[in-house]
Amino acid sequence: QITLKESGPTLVEPTQTLTLTCTFSGFSLTTSGVGVGWIRQPPGKALEWLAMIYWDDDKRYSPSLKSRLTITKDTSKNQVVLTMTNMYPMDTATYYCVSFYEATGMDVWGQGTTVTVSS
Amino acid sequence: QSVVTQPPSVSGTPGQRVIFSCSGSSSNIGSNFVYWYQQLPGTAPKLLIYRNDQRPSGVPDRFSGSKSGTSASLAISGLRSEDEADYYCAAWDDSLSTWVFGGGSKLTVL
Numbered sequence: 001q002i003t004l005k006e007s008g009p010t011l012v013e014p015t016q017t018l019t020l021t022c023t024f025s026g027f028s029l030t031t032s033g034v035g036v037g038w039i040r041q042p043p044g045k046a047l048e049w050l051a052m053i054y055w056d057d058d059k060r061y062s063p064s065l066k067s068r069l070t071i072t073k074d075t076s077k078n079q080v081v082l083t084m085t086n087m088y089p090m091d092t093a094t095y096y097c098v099s100f101y102e103a104t105g106m107d108v109w110g111q112g113t114t115v116t117v118s119s
Numbered sequence: 120q121s122v123v124t125q126p127p128s129v130s131g132t133p134g135q136r137v138i139f140s141c142s143g144s145s146s147n148i149g150s151n152f153v154y155w156y157q158q159l160p161g162t163a164p165k166l167l168i169y170r171n172d173q174r175p176s177g178v179p180d181r182f183s184g185s186k187s188g189t190s191a192s193l194a195i196s197g198l199r200s201e202d203e204a205d206y207y208c209a210a211w212d213d214s215l216s217t218w219v220f221g222g223g224s225k226l227t228v229l
Binding site for chain 2 (some may be wrong): 104
């Protein structure tokens, strides 16, 4: 059974850096074709894809946020970490991590973690 | 403004068949697979359809997907009240090098 769980701060001050961790089980990020991604959803709004890291350490970022995002993996801990610098109030959202397989796309989602950017 | 367009709302009565549309371009839907997600109120999205028309195990066959050119559709037959949710389509965009989501369609079961 594949599970993913996001963790990190619930409140971040403007201009600070957000660090989110996705801890997963049921698959390995060393398996060919596998990836883990991050997607966010502002309150009442649509889903927005942020970043993804693949088994071969290939990394892809949303062009609009690329300068602020870094995604890394720790295969020994089954974790993927997303950092987002210079947080703004408009970055307030629920942040999800999701597993990716070439055959099925972004398939299993974590429960999400809500991040509020406010002073 | 989403690169992929969905109508904001869709409605139907129990037992009815409803269709969600998803319109994109040659760089996303036109050249890549389409995925559909269901997001029940207060929960994380769930994969409903992958690779245009494939259902993951556990997804009822009331849900079906199709694609033609730069558009895709999700159909729900035998509509139930528990199908009330937001439905999102997604595809990889070759030009943007990013996954793109539609703006989502909210299903209301009357």
